Amino acid sequence: MTNHSQAMTAKYRQDYQAPLYWIDTIDLDFQLQEPLTQVTAITRIRRNGDHNEPLVLDGEQLTLKSIAIDGVPCEHYELGEGSLTLFNLPTECVLTIVTLLDPAANSALEGLYKSGDAYCTQCEAEGFRRITYYLDRPDILARYSTRITADKAKYPFLLSNGNKVDSGNLDGGRHFVQWQDPFPKPSYLFALVAGDFDVERGSYVTRSGRKVALEIFVDKGNLDRAGFAMESLINSMRWDEQRFGLEYDLDIYMIVAVDFFNMGAMENKGLNIFNSKFVLANPATATDSDYHGIERVIGHEYFHNWTGNRVTCRDWFQLSLKEGLTVFRDQEFSSDFGSRGVNRINNVRTVRGPQFAEDAGPMAHPIRPDVVIEMNNFYTLTVYEKGSEVIRMMHTLLGEEHFQAGIRLYFERFDGQAVTCDDFVQAMEDASGVDLGRFRRWYSQSGTPELTVTDEYDAASDVYRLHVRQHTPPTQDQPQKLALHIPLDIELYDEQGAVIPLQYQGKAIGNVLDVLETEQTFTFDRVPTKPVPSLLRDFSAPVKLHYDYNDEALAFLMRFARNEFARWDAAQMLINKAVIDGVARIQQGQDVAVSATLLDAFVAILDDRELDPALKAEILALPGEATLTELFEVADVDAIHRVRDEIQQRLAQAFGAQLAAQYDSLKLPTYRVVHADMAKRALKGVILGYLAALDAGSADLLVRQQYAAADNMTDTLAALQVANSHLLPCRAELLADFEGKWAHDGLVLDNWLRLVGSKPAADVLADVKLAMAHPTFSIRNPNRLRALIGSFAMNNQVQFHARDGSGYRFLTDLMIELNEVNPQVASRLITPLIQFKRLDEERKGLIRAELTRLASLEGLARDLFEKVSKALLQ
């Protein structure tokens, strides 16, 4: 599948126009056969308004066999690059189009393709045009009926959206199934699967009494790994009824797990298709974080049934309408089911790390982008994660009750329609009476706002003032920035750690301050002592906060802040200060210094018997190197690595005998997937890392013991990770043992590939190349690629940025290969090569040379073209 002469033209949000034609129904007939599949699409077309414009259908990588209009063969058409144009159509007509496709050759995994022995589809965003010529845009809502015919022995299951209405046997060992989806939908929600599977069956009775059949299709032999996904699905269905009042609307809900998939999962109506990574789990194969991932993604796709499917996007610029909202919903689901604090911490890590980096890079865009070359490039951290933060801010400003009223109004107004982000905000505003006028700028403005806070206390009058200044630095896409409506959640503490009520002139003030202007002052009276402020609690807005805390104030907040997130956040700020200071010292040839205040504060956390071990683990796990680079204008990756190591060592020394004692006390007799036990395992893993920093010799023994004794994948991997990151003597032996045990199982072997890619040693690239020759590795499998290449390029900063440019050259060579195989996956893996703003001039030069080489490649796919050309403008 080459992409020669793809159109590189940009599309603009402002250019939206209603379609010239509507499509009311589509009847699809798939003849699945080797080598070519034949697709017949019969559509009812209706002209929209009074005009004589031709009908321009989208189509890519298709072989056109025939066209008929109202049964009459049509000769007068124009086949363009990516389009089929038909002229002089009557006001209404029936169009019959027959196309041929080659699913086995489709390595881009978009449209109809083969994952192992099964056929499956991926149509979002613009994959349906690889199945037939169609108006492949989300504002065309049609009723689908789908008939699939295939060999019965090889493909006993033939699945599509909606309800099964007919099936039967045919000559030559073939059979067919006919599906009908009663809900009109955009083409991106179409799905088809054909294959042989094991099926996990369940059922759910909705609040109003509808009985829903639940079916999870997995590769044969994997039935013992489907139970948790089923449980999560049932929990999602119940939760959406209870928290959002939303009920499922078909008689059947199917999930198919496939091994070849570009993303996490896809919410096709009634027939979700999942990356098997987010379905399959048992204690022997999956880690605690794999379980969390499954719960989250099963929830996410299920929640799309309302936020995405029942109400969908008018155009792709509105993607955050469904994604931001659905991420918010899955985050709330995970928080209601597990630890709210820990979930918040992990979501904030993603925004502050990779999302802020995206804002600072050449692909910066608002959550509702204004210009797009390749839509697949806009399934981003900004649209998803920052999009969710924007929904969360509305939730903060409105409160749960008004927010839910807004959701109800949204569905009253727009059920069955394709709408815009503005429509959503309007419903929120109308239902709550809260003015969201300035708030709307979050949809149009890109970049990370910075809040600079200063304060003053007047002991004579007991008055405390907070001065807040907001400023959004320019981004590559947008030089001018405006003031935003920023909810700033704060709390004040006295020296004893007691809360000082917020009030002014006899009136109580809520915790959430409305920052609306470039500069604003908030005054509080009856403040009896100079307070310690807790600012941006719960990360109440996706901004960078600057306030000149000293180490003592941060240590105080780590101890006294009333909410878990604020305690973790204070710890992060304390570490960040130490890293910034440490890097400066290293650059001046001095030793790293870690303050006694910092050490004492962390020892107090380890000693705190009240604290949830999961939160302890989050506080004690130091920020990753990539996140730390965000602290610097020019980031010295080598110094950051050294300082982080040094801080870990100093902490380990300060923890002393505590470490080993706590490690032993966290051992569990049996494995259970429950929060309390997951928390202990997480903490045990973090402590093992500190033990290795303290004394590699004795840690080597402990790691070997933990590896040998482990009855679950979490403990196994924790041991391997420590062996790997500290290059313990047991590393090679344990990694080889693990590889030997799991060589046959791609999903589990991904853990090994990640360890190989993140080896902190100069010879890592040789190991990576060897791993690419492993029989289970395939460049056509996105999971394998992300595990091995992603860990090297994104989690092994020092080696990826090696001064000889070997990391850059390696990734660029791979991009050239992947450009032919799977441009969508290439375009995700290229991220560390385009976000080079914070590097030194020498490294920048090396990267520019590689990107220039890539830019000159003949047949460069749109996905890579868009990113490389923007990166070179930096």
Ligand code: TRP
């Ligand atoms: N809508 C999907 C989700 O949010 C995202 C998705 C799955 C996707 N597969 C894709 C987006 C392929 C683009 C291309 O869960």
Ligand code: ZN
């Ligand atoms: Zn989604």
